[in-house]
Amino acid sequence: MRVIPVWEAEGTVLCHDITEIIPGKVAGRAFKKGHVVKKEDISKLLKLGKEHLYVWEVNQNVMHENDAAMRIAKAVAGPGIILTAPIEGKVELKAQIPGMLKINLDALEELNDINEVIVASIHSHQLVSVGEIVAGCRVVPLVIEANKINNVENIGRLSFPVMEIKPLKPLKVGIVTTGSEVYHGRIQDQFGPVLDKKITALGSRVLRQIIVDDAIDMIDNAIKTLIQDGAEMIITTGGMSVDPDDVTPAGIRSAGGRVVAYGAPVLPGSMFMLAYIGSIPVLGLPGCVMYRKTTIFDLIIPRILAGDELNRKDIVRLAHGGLCTNCDPCQYPHCAFGKGN
Numbered sequence: 001m002r003v004i005p006v007w008e009a010e011g012t013v014l015c016h017d018i019t020e021i022i023p024g025k026v027a028g029r030a031f032k033k034g035h036v037v038k039k040e041d042i043s044k045l046l047k048l049g050k051e052h053l054y055v056w057e058v059n060q061n062v063m064h065e066n067d068a069a070m071r072i073a074k075a076v077a078g079p080g081i082i083l084t085a086p087i088e089g090k091v092e093l094k095a096q097i098p099g100m101l102k103i104n105l106d107a108l109e110e111l112n113d114i115n116e117v118i119v120a121s122i123h124s125h126q127l128v129s130v131g132e133i134v135a136g137c138r139v140v141p142l143v144i145e146a147n148k149i150n151n152v153e154n155i156g157r158l159s160f161p162v163m164e165i166k167p168l169k170p171l172k173v174g175i176v177t178t179g180s181e182v183y184h185g186r187i188q189d190q191f192g193p194v195l196d197k198k199i200t201a202l203g204s205r206v207l208r209q210i211i212v213d214d215a216i217d218m219i220d221n222a223i224k225t226l227i228q229d230g231a232e233m234i235i236t237t238g239g240m241s242v243d244p245d246d247v248t249p250a251g252i253r254s255a256g257g258r259v260v261a262y263g264a265p266v267l268p269g270s271m272f273m274l275a276y277i278g279s280i281p282v283l284g285l286p287g288c289v290m291y292r293k294t295t296i297f298d299l300i301i302p303r304i305l306a307g308d309e310l311n312r313k314d315i316v317r318l319a320h321g322g323l324c325t326n327c328d329p330c331q332y333p334h335c336a337f338g339k340g341n
């Protein structure tokens with residue numbers, strides 16, 4: 001910051017707002033902090049009594065906040081994200097397509113660890129619609145050293161994309177519903193309709209549902225049949241917990257499921273299983289998914305449809321934010337459930 005005569009101010013950046021007061025007419029900001037002084041501003045500044053100004057010098061070592069915010073935003077934005085024009089030093093990132101927001105959290109932390117660089121986002125793995133704001137970028141002061149922005153750009157390059165919107169693939173889903181009570185017609189299946197509604201809402205479709213007894217070989221056969229029929233994802237329902245009749249995990253293993261996790265730190269949904277047969281995800285859903293509005297299923301399904309291949313660590317990380325507090329009325333997704341990573 002330095003003081004210069006106003007006659008030499010063209011192209012310099014004001015360090016603070018400049019106020020104009022004309023009694024009975026105007027009392028407010030005539031020039032905004034950060035304004036780049038134009039030739040025609042000089043006479044107005046003189047009329048406001050400003051023969052000298054505090055200005056920032058913008059050169060190759062120092063960058064104005066609007067330019068800095070734009071360069072940060074460009075470094076962070078990946079596929080499916082568009083940028084807004086800078087307003088008061090802030091550039092926003094918006095979803096260009098519907099899908100799931102995916103953020104590289106390590107890179108986000110690294111960026112924000114650069115002093116005076118700000119990138120604030122909504123949570124990763126959220127479903128977003130077109131035009132939804134997913135992040136905002138700015139710098140703390142009016143100007144920032146250019147080398148800090150260069151560092152941001154390096155991180156952006158190395159961790160590309162720091163943020164992206166992944167479209168949801170339309171998958172053909174095969175359902176295996178287990179339970180002697182349903183198989184023998186003692187009660188009517190209520191799991192199928194719940195899943196059908198949720199799967200359809202996300203742009204996928206139920207290929208076929210097979211209802212089987214609590215028998216490992218029947219579950220195994222049903223899974224294989226559905227895969228032969230072209231299922232790109234398998235969901236099994238029920239039989240996931242502790243009774244002697246709860247054999248679904250064994251059925252998934254028997255069908256060749258490579259188990260990523262049996263048990264997840266999410267309530268409701270702790271008796272969940274995730275496995276893969278080749279690249280086909282196999283989800284074992286416990287009974288709670290049928291009657292609770294929001295469960296582990298709602299946290300996992302966007303990621304599967306967005307093409308994430310989940311590992312054990314992804315499941316373990318669900319613990320933070322994994323407790324549904326069963327609010328009345330339910331506010332999900334506008335709550336802490338599933339927001340830990």
Ligand SMILES: Nc1nc2c(c(=O)[nH]1)N[C@H]1C(S)=C(S)[C@@H](COP(=O)(O)OP(=O)(O)OC[C@H]3O[C@@H](n4cnc5c(N)ncnc54)[C@H](O)[C@@H]3O)O[C@H]1N2
Nearest residue numbers: 177179188189190191238239240241242246271286287288
């Ligand atoms: N001692 C323990 N008990 C329970 C545990 C536990 O860890 N220790 N886990 C609990 C959790 S968590 C859940 S969730 C439930 C349910 O787990 P399951 O997946 O084994 O569910 P089922 O036993 O198969 O069924 C429970 C209930 O839901 C009815 N059901 C199941 N499928 C259907 C269907 N397709 N249509 C209609 N109704 C269905 C079933 O008849 C049972 O009434 O276990 C807790 N218990």
Ligand code: MOO
Nearest residue numbers: 269270271286288
């Ligand atoms: O975890 Mo059950 O699978 O919570 O209700």
